[in-house]
Amino acid sequence: MLDKTPENGGGAIETDVVIIGAGPVGLFAVFELGLLDVKAHLVDILDKVGGQCAELYPEKPIYDIPGLPVVTGQELADQLMEQIKPFGATFHLGERIDGLSREGDRFRLVTDQGTTFMTKVVVIAAGGGSFTPKRPPLEGIETYEGKSVFYSVRKMAEFMDKDVIIVGGGDSALDWTLNLQPVAKSVTLVHRRDDFRGAPHSVEKMRQLVADGKMKLVIGQVTALHGNDGWLDAVTIKTKEGEERVAATAMMPFFGLTMKLGPIADWGLNLEENLIPVDTEKFETSEPGIFAIGDINTYPGKLKLILSGFHEAALMAQKAHQYVYPGKKVLFQYTTSSSNLQKKLGVR
Ligand SMILES: Cc1cc2nc3c(=O)[nH]c(=O)nc-3n(C[C@H](O)[C@H](O)[C@H](O)COP(=O)(O)OP(=O)(O)OC[C@H]3O[C@@H](n4cnc5c(N)ncnc54)[C@H](O)[C@@H]3O)c2cc1C
Numbered sequence: 001m002l003d004k005t006p007e008n009g010g011g012a013i014e015t016d017v018v019i020i021g022a023g024p025v026g027l028f029a030v031f032e033l034g035l036l037d038v039k040a041h042l043v044d045i046l047d048k049v050g051g052q053c054a055e056l057y058p059e060k061p062i063y064d065i066p067g068l069p070v071v072t073g074q075e076l077a078d079q080l081m082e083q084i085k086p087f088g089a090t091f092h093l094g095e096r097i098d099g100l101s102r103e104g105d106r107f108r109l110v111t112d113q114g115t116t117f118m119t120k121v122v123v124i125a126a127g128g129g130s131f132t133p134k135r136p137p138l139e140g141i142e143t144y145e146g147k148s149v150f151y152s153v154r155k156m157a158e159f160m161d162k163d164v165i166i167v168g169g170g171d172s173a174l175d176w177t178l179n180l181q182p183v184a185k186s187v188t189l190v191h192r193r194d195d196f197r198g199a200p201h202s203v204e205k206m207r208q209l210v211a212d213g214k215m216k217l218v219i220g221q222v223t224a225l226h227g228n229d230g231w232l233d234a235v236t237i238k239t240k241e242g243e244e245r246v247a248a249t250a251m252m253p254f255f256g257l258t259m260k261l262g263p264i265a266d267w268g269l270n271l272e273e274n275l276i277p278v279d280t281e282k283f284e285t286s287e288p289g290i291f292a293i294g295d296i297n298t299y300p301g302k303l304k305l306i307l308s309g310f311h312e313a314a315l316m317a318q319k320a321h322q323y324v325y326p327g328k329k330v331l332f333q334y335t336t337s338s339s340n341l342q343k344k345l346g347v348r
Contacts, residue, residue: 011116012108012116012117012118013041013115013116013117013118014117014118014119015039015040015041015090015117015118015119015120016033016038016039016040016119016120016121016320016324017033017038017039017040017041017119017120017121017122017123017320017324018040018041018042018043018097018107018109018117018119018121018122018123019040019041019042019043019089019123019125020043020097020109020122020123020124020125020126021042021043021044021051021124021125021126021127021294021296022042022043022044022046022049022050022051022091022093022125023044023049023050023051023052023053023125023127023294023295024050024051024053024076024077024080024294024306024309024310025051025125025127025293025294025295025306025309025310025312025313026042026044026051026123026125026293026294027042027049027050027077027080027081027084028080028083028084028309028310028313029123029125029293029313029316029317030042030084030087030089031080031083031084031087031313032313032314032316032317033087033317033320033321034084034086034087034089034344035317035335035341035344036317036318036320036321036330037325037344038121038317038320038321038324039087039088039089040087040089040090040123041089041090041091041092041117041119042089042090042091042092043092043093043095043096043097043109043111043115044091044092044093044094044095045094045095045096045130045131045132046093046094046131047093047094047152048093049077049080049081049091049093050073050074050076050077050080051077051127052073052127052128052259052295053073053074053076053077053306054073054074054077055131055257056073057072057073058072058073058074058077059072059073059074060072060073062076062306064305064306064307065306065307066307076306086344086345086346087344092111092115094113094152094154095111095112095113095115096111096112096130096262096263097109097110097111097263098110098111098112098263099263100122100263100267100290102287102289103118105120105289106118106119106120107119107120107121107122107289107290109122120289120323120324121289121290121291121320121323121324122289122290122291123290123291123292123293123316123320124264124276124285124290124291124292124293124296124297125292125293125294125296125309125313126264126292126294126296127259127294127295127296128259128261128295128296129259129260129261129262129264129274129296130259130260130261130262130263131257131258131259132257132258132259132260132262133151133152133253133254133255133256133257134255134256134257134258135253135255136167136222136253136255138222138223138224138225139224139225140225141225143229143230144225144227144230144231144232144251145230146230147230147231147232148227148230148231148232148249148250148251149225149232149250149251149252149253150250150251150252151252151253151254153176153179153180153252156179156180156183157183159180159183159184159250160183160184160185161185161249162184162185162249162250163184163185163186163188163247163248163249163250164180164184164185164186164187164188164248164249164250164251164252165188165190165222165235165246165248165250165251165252166180166187166188166189166190166251166252166254167189167190167191167222167251167252167253167254167255168191168253168254168255169191169192169193169195169196169197169198170196170197170198170254170256171197171198171199171202172254173189173191173198173252173254174189174196174198174199174202174203174206175198175202176252176254177189177206177215178202178205178206178209181209181214181215184250185249186215186216187215187216188215188216188217188218188246188248189206189215189216189217189218190218190219190220190221190222190237191217191218191219192219192220192221193219194219218237218239218244218246219239219240220237220238220239220240220244221237221238222235222236222237222238222251222253223236223237223238223243224236225251226245231249232248232249232250232251233247233248233249234246234247234248235248235251261274264276264296268287269285269286269287269290269292270285270286272298273298275296275297275298276292276296276297276298277297277298277299278291278292278293278297278298278299278312279299280299280300281315281319282315282316282318282319283297283312283315283316283319284316284319289323291316291319291320293309293312293313293316294308294309294312294313295309297312318330
């Protein structure tokens with residue numbers, strides 16, 4: 001059984017369903033729930049929707065989505081967003097669901113930002129787990145995290161008086177270099193070679209800023225952090241010429257993301273090798289009212305494919321409807337012929 005957490009004194013968002021994870025399967029769940037008049041809030045630790053498709057392979061073609069002979073990861077995410085538009089789901093991006101507990105016949109969910117939900121149903125569509133930034137191998141970096149080492153930016157104004165070191169050569173490093181350059185006291189981009197994986201126009205802009213003397217580019221590696229009590233005052237950068245100590249009051253390393261199960265392990269659900277076992281009739285977990293769909297679940301014959309997740313979402317929605325509207329029957333209808341469904345879709 002799940003633990004009971006203390007009351008938060010109100011302020012919770014009341015909803016029918018909270019979907020944990022805005023990957024392709026979480027997105028399609030909005031559609032299937034919406035057809036049954038079930039309202040959803042989606043939460044994802046990423047600052048964008050689309051899960052693995054958008055984060056790991058946005059430009060790669062997918063060839064096995066029924067009816068779409070070829071679609072890239074990002075296009076699929078965009079098309080799903082278009083398809084679920086009529087249902088007005090609310091998105092909470094850049095937030096991770098940390099706490100999940102039962103309170104009577106509802107569930108309380110709390111994010112790492114303190115957003116609280118009270119919901120009748122929970123749908124875990126968490127894929128391979130939360131996307132988590134890779135930590136650079138620097139001694140003592142943990143003590144600086146959250147004070148002067150950051151893996152994302154919540155408020156740019158917080159960097160106004162900072163000497164910022166940005167580390168990396170991909171789009172995130174370049175985007176934040178360009179965004180923070182006009183705001184921060186100084187910006188230095190550090191990359192181990194003079195070759196960037198990011199978008200060519202961002203590379204060009206960055207090089208222009210360097211040429212104009214508005215920021216620095218250092219080809220090398222950060223090898224040590226210096227400061228006190230989590231507050232950075234300098235970093236050591238190793239270059240071809242040797243080691244250099246550079247003033248720095250904030251550092252942002254962008255070394256990519258890995259997927260970690262994260263807080264799901266603490267919610268008291270049955271787990272099998274970091275996956276959540278479900279039945280194949282409703283895709284419900286060991287806890288009534290909590291469902292698991294997409295890559296996060298396991299059952300005999302499971303295939304970790306997007307199309308399997310879509311099927312699971314459809315069957316989950318039928319059972320979720322019973323928790324939201326107890327005693328009310330679901331009438332089976334086709335979208336092609338039901339005027340009721342077409343009205344919900346805004347096509348009639
Ligand atoms: C390179 C590559 C190619 C692939 N090609 C194909 C293909 O051709 N065809 C195919 O069918 N499949 C393919 N896949 C697999 C496919 O991408 C996955 O099956 C699919 O993304 C699973 O969708 P999902 O919504 O279940 O999970 P995900 O896409 O993993 O999304 C889960 C989301 O949940 C979020 N999350 C997790 N925990 C929390 C939390 N506690 N709080 C907030 N957010 C949380 C994560 O940040 C993530 O964004 C491929 C995968 C890869 C890596």
